[in-house]
Amino acid sequence: MxxxxxxxKQLFGRHGLAVSDGKPVTTVEDAVAAANEIGYPVVxxxxxxxxxxxxxxxxxxxxxxxxxxxxxxxxxGLDIKGHITRTVWIEHASDIDTEYYASIxxxxxxxxxxxxxxxxxxxxxxxxxxxxxEKLIKHHIDPLVGLTREEAIKVATDGKAADDVxxxxxxxxxxxxxxxxEEDASLAEINPLIVTPDRKVKALDAKVTLDGNxxxxxxxxxxxxxxxxxxxxxxxxxxxxxxxxxxxxxxGILGNGAGLVMSTLDVVAQHGGTPANFLDAGxxxxxxxxxxxxxxxxxxxxxxxxxxxxxxxxTRCDEVANGLIAAxxxxxPSVPFVVRLDGTNDVQGREILEQAALPNVYAAKTMDGxxxxxxxxxxxx
Amino acid sequence: MSILIDENxxxxxxxxxxxxxxxxxxxxxxxxxxxxxxxxxxxxxSDVEGIPVFxxxxxxxxxxxxxxxxxxxxxxxxxxxALEAAQAGVELVVIITEGIPAHDELKLYNQVKxxxxxxxxxxxxxxxxxxxxxANVGIIPASFFKPGNVGVVSRSGTLTYQIGNExxxxxxxxxxxxxxxxxxxPGSSFVDIIELFEQDDQTELIVMSGEIGGSAEEExxxxxxxxxxxxxxxxxxxxxxxxGKQMGHAGAIVSGSAGTAxxxxxxxxxxxxxxxxTPTQTAEIAMEILxxxxxx
Numbered sequence: 053m054x055x056x057x058x059x060x061k062q063l064f065g066r067h068g069l070a071v072s073d074g075k076p077v078t079t080v081e082d083a084v085a086a087a088n089e090i091g092y093p094v095v096x097x098x099x100x101x102x103x104x105x106x107x108x109x110x111x112x113x114x115x116x117x118x119x120x121x122x123x124x125x126x127x128x129g130l131d132i133k134g135h136i137t138r139t140v141w142i143e144h145a146s147d148i149d150t151e152y153y154a155s156i157x158x159x160x161x162x163x164x165x166x167x168x169x170x171x172x173x174x175x176x177x178x179x180x181x182x183x184x185x186e187k188l189i190k191h192h193i194d195p196l197v198g199l200t201r202e203e204a205i206k207v208a209t210d211g212k213a214a215d216d217v218x219x220x221x222x223x224x225x226x227x228x229x230x231x232x233x234e235e236d237a238s239l240a241e242i243n244p245l246i247v248t249p250d251r252k253v254k255a256l257d258a259k260v261t262l263d264g265n266x267x268x269x270x271x272x273x274x275x276x277x278x279x280x281x282x283x284x285x286x287x288x289x290x291x292x293x294x295x296x297x298x299x300x301x302x303x304g305i306l307g308n309g310a311g312l313v314m315s316t317l318d319v320v321a322q323h324g325g326t327p328a329n330f331l332d333a334g335x336x337x338x339x340x341x342x343x344x345x346x347x348x349x350x351x352x353x354x355x356x357x358x359x360x361x362x363x364x365x366x367t368r369c370d371e372v373a374n375g376l377i378a379a380x381x382x383x384x385p386s387v388p389f390v391v392r393l394d395g396t397n398d399v400q401g402r403e404i405l406e407q408a409a410l411p412n413v414y415a416a417k418t419m420d421g422x423x424x425x426x427x428x429x430x431x432x433x
Numbered sequence: 434m435s436i437l438i439d440e441n442x443x444x445x446x447x448x449x450x451x452x453x454x455x456x457x458x459x460x461x462x463x464x465x466x467x468x469x470x471x472x473x474x475x476x477x478x479s480d481v482e483g484i485p486v487f488x489x490x491x492x493x494x495x496x497x498x499x500x501x502x503x504x505x506x507x508x509x510x511x512x513x514x515a516l517e518a519a520q521a522g523v524e525l526v527v528i529i530t531e532g533i534p535a536h537d538e539l540k541l542y543n544q545v546k547x548x549x550x551x552x553x554x555x556x557x558x559x560x561x562x563x564x565x566x567x568a569n570v571g572i573i574p575a576s577f578f579k580p581g582n583v584g585v586v587s588r589s590g591t592l593t594y595q596i597g598n599e600x601x602x603x604x605x606x607x608x609x610x611x612x613x614x615x616x617x618x619p620g621s622s623f624v625d626i627i628e629l630f631e632q633d634d635q636t637e638l639i640v641m642s643g644e645i646g647g648s649a650e651e652e653x654x655x656x657x658x659x660x661x662x663x664x665x666x667x668x669x670x671x672x673x674x675x676x677g678k679q680m681g682h683a684g685a686i687v688s689g690s691a692g693t694a695x696x697x698x699x700x701x702x703x704x705x706x707x708x709x710x711t712p713t714q715t716a717e718i719a720m721e722i723l724x725x726x727x728x729x
Contacts, residue, residue: 057495059648158535158539158617158618160617160646160647160648160649161619161647161648161652163539163543163618164539164541164543178689187548194543194645195536195539195540195543196543196544196547231537236534236535236536238535238617239646260462263534263535263536263683264535264683265508265532265533265534265535265683266534266535268508268509269509269534273679279451290703295681297673297675297679297680298671306458308683309590309591309684310589310615310644310680310681310682311587311588311589311590311592311642311644311670311681311682312589312592312594312595312670313614313680314589314644314645314666314670314671314674314680314681314685315592315595315670315711315712317671317672317674317711318670318671318672318673319672319695319710319711321672322674322710322711328675330678330680330681332681345527350514363591363594363595363598365560365572365573365574365590365591366572366574368667394595394598395577395598395623396574397593408501418597418713419711419712419713420711420713
């Protein structure tokens with residue numbers, strides 16, 4: 053789960069990493085009140101989960117109440133690449149001497165946390181990595197030990213942080229690791245990590261991704277993220293314990309198992325179709341769950357045809373067939389379905405479907421054949 | 434031969450008394466796998482259809498000589514159970530559980546590597562392993578597979594069945610099928626399993642089925658070029674996956690330009706590994722390379 057900047061900063065603050073005082077608000081009046089309370093100049097920042105906020109006009113400096121009001125009313129409701137700004141973060145504007153960069157992520161290849169630090173902050177770190185890789189320090193942390201202060205000092209020193217802020221940078225890195233490990237983050241990034249004229253080290257931005265699998269030990273994480281901008285079908289699916297990802301096309305997809313569903317999307321695309329969603333009904337899906345999944349797929353109005361691609365292991369094909377029949381009784385879908393059933397109880401499943409003789413349901417023998425047929429049906433619709 | 438599991442496997446199961454755990458354990462036993470025990474601290478002394486239940490891994494290993502562990506316990510406790518199996522000296526620990534926090538996997542991997550180098554972990558979030566005709570550890574529906582000369586290693590369960598089924602329709606069987614799982618920190622990688630298939634007499638061709646996210650497929654490409662004499666056929670799922678969206682598996686996510694299916698397929702092809710664009714085509718390439726299926 054990706055956090056909004058202010059949520060990340062609040063986590064940072066809780067773990068002793070310096071951030072500016074600020075307040076998240078959702079109305080112009082609250083924005084003005086917050087700005088007056090914090091003291092000018094303030095920065096008004098759009099809280100959306102997408103880069104390029106500054107260029108889109110989502111980050112503005114306000115020197116007084118009139119400017120705060122003007123910027124807040126312009127930014128609240130602003131559409132930044134499809135993300136509607138519902139919240140702005142008002143913080144006291146910082147004086148900046150230097151901009152550094154720091155992040156910790158899970159290096160899947162090394163199977164260790166990777167700490168990165170650079171004195172080239174405030175720019176795309178990918179650019180630094182490509183053009184001046186010597187300026188990006190990479191340090192693997194032993195997760196059984198943690199990040200020691202000595203290690204952090206060495207990273208700051210190797211990265212050529214200014215002499216008088218080595219200690220301050222090291223403290224920030226240690227705190228950043230504490231955020232990463234204690235909050236079950238997969239990414240914790242500060243860009244820029246600033247040095248102020250009075251030589252304080254502070255996080256001016258925050259990019260944090262939390263591991264949803266660890267939610268059970270972080271009840272406080274439940275309110276985080278950008279639920280206001282989440283797709284309503286994805287939210288409903290999550291509540292039902294089904295993995296659904298909305299896509300841009302018109303062919304609804306249901307399969308069992310993440311890999312098989314991904315593969316199904318690819319095969320549909322190879323036949324010239326465009327998938328409307330990724331939906332993994334999971335292992336052991338019973339009829340009720342299948343029916344719910346059909347409801348999710350049809351909730352997307354773009355869907356012109358639906359493909360069921362099931363290879364039953366734990367999942368029983370007869371259950372899937374019964375779920376489809378139940379869904380048809382209740383929902384009476386107007387779009388055609390192509391159904392491919394293989395694996396556990398496939399013979400029974402196919403028989404059940406044949407006897408039910410549902411209108412507009414076509415049985416397919418292979419995955420390729422099913423994809424071809426559903427693409428043709430979607431185009432004909 | 435086969436790899437990792439066979440007639441000598443002595444399986445014990447943590448979470449044997451749960452609904453899924455007992456169902457699949459009995460399935461594995463019915464297949465012929467030697468299931469010697471199970472673990473549930475609250476039900477020690479009881480049995481599951483004749484399989485004795487012990488309080489912990491140490492007792493289980495001492496009483497039964499179990500050499501293979503299967504972990505079916507819920508996500509909050511799974512990594513700890515796997516670690517205790519390693520501490521008890523179990524050589525192969527197969528974690529089926531889905532939804533384990535990535536940091537738990539990270540610590541488990543590093544701790545086992547440091548303190549218990551003799552233990553190999555498969556998974557988490559994997560379907561387990563099958564050596565057709567010999568042993569089944571996990572949830573792979575064994576009836577679709579027969580013994581043969583193709584080794585399969587995959588990040589996805591059902592996709593493995595799909596590819597295995599395509600191979601079976603062409604008459605091929607398998608030496609072993611290994612699901613390494615779809616999580617960010619798998620205990621075993623493609624490289625680890627391909628290394629075993631390379632040494633295995635029964636295996637004449639290796640199929641590796643990858644997907645978006647991470648760089649395990651790219652690392653396998655390098656390894657294959659340097660160390661593998663047997664033909665390898667690849668498949669990668671997720672060409673149509675958008676950036677930044679997790680496609681079901683916790684590890685299946687494209688971040689920026691990293692981890693795309695295209696980059697993975699190209700990395701493999703650059704090292705001479707042919708990559709099928711569909712499961713069907715993957716089986717066809719295997720057929721082209723091996724000619725006709727030969728009995729193992």
